[in-house]
Amino acid sequence: MSVLPILCWPDPRLSVVCDAVSSVTAEMQDLADDMLETMYAAPGRGLAAPQVGHLLRLFVMDVTWKEGAPAPQFFFNPVIADASDTMATHSEGCLSIPGVTAEVARPDRVRLTWTDRAGVTDTAWFEGFAAACVQHELDHLNGRVTLDHLEPSVRVRTVEAYEAYKEALT
Numbered sequence: 001m002s003v004l005p006i007l008c009w010p011d012p013r014l015s016v017v018c019d020a021v022s023s024v025t026a027e028m029q030d031l032a033d034d035m036l037e038t039m040y041a042a043p044g045r046g047l048a049a050p051q052v053g054h055l056l057r058l059f060v061m062d063v064t065w066k067e068g069a070p071a072p073q074f075f076f077n078p079v080i081a082d083a084s085d086t087m088a089t090h091s092e093g094c095l096s097i098p099g100v101t102a103e104v105a106r107p108d109r110v111r112l113t114w115t116d117r118a119g120v121t122d123t124a125w126f127e128g129f130a131a132a133c134v135q136h137e138l139d140h141l142n143g144r145v146t147l148d149h150l151e152p153s154v155r156v157r158t159v160e161a162y163e164a165y166k167e168a169l170t
């Protein structure tokens with residue numbers, strides 16, 4: 001496995017609607033494993049394939065590892081099959097937009113259908129932080145980032161803070 005470079009917004013590859021993964025080959029499993037290692041190294045709780053330059057419908061997630069119990073999950077061709085009417089707002093960070101967070105309102109429960117790392121179809125409900133995370137990662141597969149959820153004035157302020165953060169790093 002290897003750690004891959006993570007693209008930073010506004011890289012144009014973060015604004016692309018990604019292609020379906022036609023089958024979960026060994027090559028796709030290797031990519032998913034590299035993405036997981038990259039996510040842990042970042043460190044983060046979710047990472048989508050376009051964030052490492054692969055314009056494919058794949059993301060990895062582990063919402064509990066920072067609390068001590070790793071539970072990696074691999075999502076090929078994920079689809080939201082159902083969502084609650086109730087919304088929840090989380091302060092979301094993004095490995096491609098380091099240094100800032102965005103308050104994003106999303107359904108607080110979603111049912112996701114996907115193909116797992118073994119090529120088997122799976123479905124499950126996610127709620128709370130995990131629900132926000134799967135929707136955040138799925139947004140990446142549709143070329144959408146947290147900033148695209150913000151009101152124009154909030155977006156301007158957030159982008160300014162992000163640019164200041166990046167400037168301070170150089």
Ligand code: ZN
Nearest residue numbers: 093094095096
């Ligand atoms: Zn992100």
